[in-house]
Amino acid sequence: MQSSNGRPRRAGDGPESSGGNQEDHGVPSRDMAYEDPWYDALATGWGGLDGTGVPATTVPPARGGPGVTRTRDVYVEVQRSQAFQEMRGRYRRFVVPGTAAFLVWYVGYVVAATTAPGLMARPVAGAVNVGMVAGLGQFLTTFLLTWAYARHARLRRDRAALDLRWDTQELARGAQGGAS
Numbered sequence: 001m002q003s004s005n006g007r008p009r010r011a012g013d014g015p016e017s018s019g020g021n022q023e024d025h026g027v028p029s030r031d032m033a034y035e036d037p038w039y040d041a042l043a044t045g046w047g048g049l050d051g052t053g054v055p056a057t058t059v060p061p062a063r064g065g066p067g068v069t070r071t072r073d074v075y076v077e078v079q080r081s082q083a084f085q086e087m088r089g090r091y092r093r094f095v096v097p098g099t100a101a102f103l104v105w106y107v108g109y110v111v112a113a114t115t116a117p118g119l120m121a122r123p124v125a126g127a128v129n130v131g132m133v134a135g136l137g138q139f140l141t142t143f144l145l146t147w148a149y150a151r152h153a154r155l156r157r158d159r160a161a162l163d164l165r166w167d168t169q170e171l172a173r174g175a176q177g178g179a180s
Contacts, residue, residue: 074171078164087160094152102145109134 078084113120113131120131 071172074168078168078171081164083160083164083167087157087164090156090160094149094156098145098149102141105141106138109138 112134120129120134122130124130124133
């Protein structure tokens, strides 16, 4: 559950309504400020009441303050880091050729189906023709490309991304003055 950000709680909301059970179960306190720029818009009060009892129709402005600027600087610093650039390079070196090859294969199939109907109608085995085999090949290559992408991410990017995320969180905590 996310913080209500100052919105009044209704009956049944939160630990106050649990019949005397006042333990903290990891739910953030009401006055805890989130300084993460990736923080969900719904938790910032969007969709809540505007103070006059009428539902707010616009998204409130982003929170400001000295902690936000420093946290943003951390994210910009990480984006400019060599580790982040290497991870993005690995992503591009897989995705760009893979996407290009798949699009060429797909367009080639469509062009062959429209310009060479005799070739596509040539029987392969019984009622199965070249067009059917090529069409099934489209499905097969989609699954093959998905498997290859997931394998590439697991072997070459996931560990680096996790390390980078850990470092980013540590730097962000330091920029916020040790708050977690």
